[in-house]
Amino acid sequence: MLDLVNRFKGQVFGLCYRMLGHREDAEDAAQEAFARALRNLHSWDSEREFEPWLLAIAGNRCRTALSRRMRRPPPRSLNEPVASRTPDLQAAKQLTEEVNLALSSLRDQYREAFILFHQHELSYAEIAEAMQCPIGTVRTWIHRARRELIRHLQAREVVETRYAV
Amino acid sequence: MLCDEFEARLNDVLDARQSPEQDLELQRHAHQCTACQAQLHALTCLLDGLELSEDPPLPDDFAWRIVEQACQNRRPFRPRAVQLAALAIAATLLLATLPFGWVVFGPSPQITGSARQIDAPPSDAVASAKPPETSIEDPDDSQSGWLVPSSSILELYPAEARQRHREQVTQLADDLRPIATPFNAAMAAIRRTIPQRSSSSKGQPRASLQPHRSTQNIS
Numbered sequence: 112m113l114d115l116v117n118r119f120k121g122q123v124f125g126l127c128y129r130m131l132g133h134r135e136d137a138e139d140a141a142q143e144a145f146a147r148a149l150r151n152l153h154s155w156d157s158e159r160e161f162e163p164w165l166l167a168i169a170g171n172r173c174r175t176a177l178s179r180r181m182r183r184p185p186p187r188s189l190n191e192p193v194a195s196r197t198p199d200l201q202a203a204k205q206l207t208e209e210v211n212l213a214l215s216s217l218r219d220q221y222r223e224a225f226i227l228f229h230q231h232e233l234s235y236a237e238i239a240e241a242m243q244c245p246i247g248t249v250r251t252w253i254h255r256a257r258r259e260l261i262r263h264l265q266a267r268e269v270v271e272t273r274y275a276v
Numbered sequence: 277m278l279c280d281e282f283e284a285r286l287n288d289v290l291d292a293r294q295s296p297e298q299d300l301e302l303q304r305h306a307h308q309c310t311a312c313q314a315q316l317h318a319l320t321c322l323l324d325g326l327e328l329s330e331d332p333p334l335p336d337d338f339a340w341r342i343v344e345q346a347c348q349n350r351r352p353f354r355p356r357a358v359q360l361a362a363l364a365i366a367a368t369l370l371l372a373t374l375p376f377g378w379v380v381f382g383p384s385p386q387i388t389g390s391a392r393q394i395d396a397p398p399s400d401a402v403a404s405a406k407p408p409e410t411s412i413e414d415p416d417d418s419q420s421g422w423l424v425p426s427s428s429i430l431e432l433y434p435a436e437a438r439q440r441h442r443e444q445v446t447q448l449a450d451d452l453r454p455i456a457t458p459f460n461a462a463m464a465a466i467r468r469t470i471p472q473r474s475s476s477s478k479g480q481p482r483a484s485l486q487p488h489r490s491t492q493n494i495s
Contacts, residue, residue, distance in 0.1 A: 145342045210329060254277065
């Protein structure tokens with residue numbers, strides 16, 4: 112059981128952190144996700160991949176946490192970019208902060224599908240199974256997420272705007 | 277290539293997990309269209325930022341906390357289940373021993389009479405003992421008690437033992453009374469499955485809903 116948690120805690124926490132944008136909330140959601148997974152381990156189909164099933168549970172926990180959060184102001188940790196002390200890392204850190212800020216502005220479904228595809232490298236079929244929706248819907252969500260993220264970065268002037276749409 | 281086609285092809289390349297910078301069609305159009313070039317550049321920055329972003333570290337005891345919580349969430353053993361299991365076992369044992377008990381303690385005058393003749397000890401108490409007032413059990417008589425002991429056998433035991441036996445039977449009847457109704461239903465269902473004989477079905481065991489009445493003093 113301990114090995115199972117250690118093996119997948121990075122993926123689960125990473126998804127929760129990207130979804131919730133707050134470390135403590137992500138930690139709680141990840142803990143809840145593992146607790147549910149361990150409690151319902153008997154319902155996992157061994158012929159299917161374990162990671163999509165586990166990430167599906169984590170995604171559900173994140174959506175529940177987001178719905179409970181409602182109108183609470185977004186966490187500051189991913190809200191505004193913070194200048195790095197080291198000049199060499201400033202640009203990279205600012206870029207990552209802007210990307211995280213752009214992600215937080217997406218709809219929950221768009222953000223989750225985008226993260227599962229680009230960060231966790233799940234296939235469309237696996238994402239569809241994790242999010243319990245058709246593959247075509249997943250494809251639409253990811254394409255829209257890309258478009259909105261690009262526009263957000265251009266609006267924030269993170270990228271050069273002389274070529275902006 | 278039009279700009280709409282450019283966006284569609286860009287998505288297809290990304291879906292296939294290929295690099296847009298290595299797609300000649302996309303590069304050729306991007307050199308010709310400033311808007312699409314900006315879009316391609318922004319996408320590159322997006323993917324770079326995503327790759328550079330790091331998750332904050334988890335606490336060292338994260339996994340241990342989860343395992344500990346999983347162990348604590350195990351359901352506790354329920355005492356009520358033990359009570360129900362004990363009642364079920366008692367009912368099963370009673371069902372298994374009833375035929376034997378009926379033969380020994382049954383109110384059949386033929387059996388009791390023969391027992392009195394065979395087993396009755398040559399004592400004054402036996403000679404002066406009155407026949408039991410309870411008649412042969414009517415299966416439909418819910419007032420009848422069950423396990424009515426034969427006086428000829430109990431007289432072999434001292435009064436204290438007979439009293440203790442009565443108390444134990446009374447306690448057993450009280451404990452099993454809650455399942456008397458389903459027990460009777462089960463007996464009726466079982467009885468229906470048995471082919472009927474020419475002889476009557478009198479004398480079949482039947483659980484009583486009434487408090488067990490102590491047998492009269494036969495000493």
